[in-house]
Amino acid sequence: MGDLLALIAELDDLNLFIHHKRNIVLFDKVNSDWYIPPDLAYAYHMNEERLKLFLEEKSGGNIYWKPNELSIDGKRSELNPPFRYHIFKEQYGINTSLEQISCIPDLMIHYLLLYNLSMIARYETEWWFDLIKTAADDTYPFIHTFLEITEIKCPRMIYHFLMKRCTL
Template identity: 40%
Template sequence: MMSPLSVWESLSCFHSAEMAQKYLKKCYQKISLNEADVQSYNNCYPFIYYLEQGELYFKQALATPLSIQPILLFYGYIHLIKACILTIDPFYPQNTSVLAHGVTSRKRKKQQYSFLKDEIKIQKNGLLSHFAKEMFHVKHLEAEKYQMGELLSQIPEMDDTFKLIFNKRTHIPLSLNGKILSFPDEILHHYHMSEERLHQFLKEKTENKVDVQDGQLSLQDSVYGEIPPIRLNNKTSQYSLSCDRTQAYTLPEPIIHYLLLYNLSMIARYETEWWSELLKSNSSDDYPIIKNFLYLSLEKPPALIKNYLLSNL
């Protein structure tokens, strides 16, 4: 997996005002903004500050106890997301409605609470809906509910954890030869599809980000990183396909990490008794799952942001 340092080294190229302005100007020209020069100048320092502040939170999380890691990771991630939003929304924030988190967590029951079964609900306004629409063209998330287990099963690096704890596979690796993606027969059996049907299914689900030619599935030239439901495992540098076709199946992974980190940050802040008991007693399978996810979160969200920003180059 890419080390945190190398991600920050890659992002440090944006820490120059001259570079940031040139980069933002190119982004704004792509969206045919008339004031590309003016807005790139206005936004170059906020863009740099968001990246720098995000980096500080993540580096501090690396050196802090697990008990407060979710809070630092979530707020660090928010700053990185805001830097990305500035590349596509030159006038962000235009109103206060986009500043709220945009998610609510349900009231927890004290008895028999399970993190994997816990749900969050998407609100109409807020940062989540805004960056989902602006960055990934994902709309109509309002009032959608997602379980933590569904979200975690869509992260390819969590596959080993699910296999060890639940004897359940969540992702099946794909082979990539040049731009051609190959699937093991295991996927065809699991999905109950012929190869031809699977190709068409994925072409539709990825919104034509993969091509089908001569009976083969290939990546488009413009693809950089993940193309849900085909996801990139940073640990193995391999594409994989999720076994679980849940509601989160086609959610871009940056959104998935936002939802999980939001809920864990709320638990760390407001469910202190349950959170402290979990960390001290290791009383349930929630503990290794959350611990492994937070360990992954020190690296994966910044890597996703890096991929997003570099794709504009």
């Protein structure tokens, strides 16, 4: 569950507060282009050219260079995973750890986490009770915040998925 929670962009501020590290690097938008910080190449232990090829391969997107920067053509309406969209900040981002990069769509990540939580609620009632009563670790804030985010984000993701299917 921790690996899946690390892929949710909206949980990054909570992760920074609790674990003192970021899981997602958000991109700045200038005009219609998304600018990727050059530090991401160093985090992935790649040079910028290799990062460009890697991101093109993973996303199937149109990525081009600006002087000393990697930028993504923002004229595309949507970027595919491994890029993640932060619904509240209205920015795209990508995981800081190459090990956590996943090409699983956001809607599937939310579904998997909700399914897992439903199984815990059904079959691990003692654990759930201890979590709510004691909140001894950082699990409860992540679950609570995830559920709040999912309540807002999932209907929008389902709507976009269905609209994309209707136009095909």
